[in-house]
Amino acid sequence: MATAVETLEKLERRMTISLPLAEVRAEVEKQLKIRAKTARAPGFRTGKLPMKMVEQQFGYQVETSVLNDKVGRAFSDAATEHNLKVAGVPKIEPKENAEATDFVAFDATFEVYPEVKVGDLSTAEVEKSTSDVSEAEVDKTIDILRKQRVHYHVKGEQGAHGDGGSDLTAKETDRVTVDFVGKIDGVEFAGGKAEDYAFVLGEGRMLPEFEAATVGLKVGESKTFPLSFPEDYHGKDVAGKTAEFTITLKKLEWAHMPELDAEFAKSLGIEDGDIGKMRADIRANIEREVRNRLKAKNKDSVMDALIKVSELDVPKALVEDDIDRLMEMARQDMTQRGMNVKDMPIPRELFTSQAERRVRLGLILAEVVKENNLQATPEQVKAQVEDFAQSYEDPKEVLKFYFGDRRRLAEVEALVLEENVVNYVLGKAKVTDKQVAFDELMGNNQQQG
Incomplete structure (x- = not known):
């Protein structure tokens, strides 16, 4: 009893x-x-x-x-x-x-679970982001795809793509192969010497002073110059010190980007090499990515608004359980990256704020769904899976992947449910549209350079 x-x-x-x-x-x-x-x-x-x-x-x-x-x-x-x-x-x-x-x-x-009081959604303020995909974005993406397929030829040697021009000195975008040796107070130091070391000028792989000294050299030429290591340089033995380097240019290659032609289109999966189809495919992929990023951005905005208009106490037990889940996810992620985390302590407090927000939102969403009958329908779930499948080579396999496992399908249902809540709130709240620049939305990943 x-x-x-x-x-x-x-x-x-x-x-x-x-x-x-x-x-x-x-x-x-x-x-x-x-x-x-x-x-x-x-x-x-x-x-x-x-x-x-x-x-x-x-x-x-x-x-x-x-x-x-x-x-x-x-x-x-x-x-x-x-x-x-x-x-x-x-x-x-x-x-x-x-x-x-x-x-x-x-x-x-x-x-016990709390009473969740969702306030008047008509008073909620939500900033809704929008963004456009222009031909400039398609061109920019094509340039990036071409750069990813760049190949190098020895400067001055005639080949199928020419000889790289009459200027036989090293310049930005060239790939150089050098020997170098560095000394501090006349003594060589660990990591300061290499032979046949290759890098591309302008990619920022070497310190600026090193790259600047390489620019203008011809094959066989050497140069001696001072190089000051930053105070926060990863090599603690040389951080903040000035070394004297001598470099010798052994090989100089120029970058050739593939032409924007049928062969390039075929390399991207366009069987008949049609440039127009290639551009249409690239635009469709960009638009899908933009749509997904806008959806995520606007979802965060809606969730922030829901938190502001809702009142509830958050059960500590649920937060602690979610901290455990987040810590385990972090360990798995680090393990997959090749890190040894077996004995690595991970402070729980790193995840407290995130876990508290996740639990709070979960309780609020459950209440909004229950009050307004916003459950995911089978038709919505199917449409979401089909949307996922469009970005894969074999859409049928993607459909089989999701519909063959109830847990995976439950994850899709959760996404659809969240989208239902987002759309519902956007229909009730005070919404302000905000135009977001394409590069800003994409995190500058699409910028050239």
């Missing part, structure tokens, strides 16, 4: 669960007799151990199991009886200062 529910603080509750000792002992004895049938010990046949030995061997384990089972069921029954929506796992401990009676008592401390 359970006592009345006691309110401790906000969402925290406590109840005392009492179990008749006779009932517990009877169940323990029953379980021990079952164990006795298969129990083994040196000198005894299976199932022939004296009960006293069975009790010594399994008594504590069986008693703990019986108590856990009975307390768990009693708590569940009491929660149902009191119409409690329990958040997280209750903390159950033997009751302190319990009087010796025919009952064994436990205190169950737990949290």
